[in-house]
Amino acid sequence: MTHKILLNTLFASAFLLASNGVFAKDYQLGDLKISSPWARASAGPAKTGAAYIVKISNTGAKMDRLIGVAGSIAKRVETHNNIIENGIAKMRHVNAIDVHPGHATSLKPGGYHIMLMGLKAPLKAGQTFPLTLSFEKAGEIEVTVEVKKIGAGRKMKMDRSKMKH
């Protein structure tokens, strides 16, 4: 029963996230529009966290790629993807995230994300921090990441302790 209530709460927060357009920060960089970088508040004294980008739209004619992310919020900042291998959810470091022309790429829970390893302090809801995104063609841009409350954007319950880096 507790489990069901938890799921309902998580679905409700995912719905809120999608419906009221909370994340309104857009950045233009060449042919790219970067919409709403965000991160989830840490649950307890976490040393790792993840940042997401609602979407990166490419209005140009050529493919671009997110080839690096830097920031002082954590000791190491990497681009990751979530994969399922033999039924187990795992994270993998990726060198680049493609942004195809005429398409939008999302960095979201359960998919591509920006991994923050060795956080200097747990992420708190309401806090913001800068990250510098580097794209192969469009170049670099500093964006502001908004930290949302725990549960934001979560569509299903995930056991992070079973995830391997």
Ligand SMILES: [Cu+2]
């Ligand atoms: Cu990761």
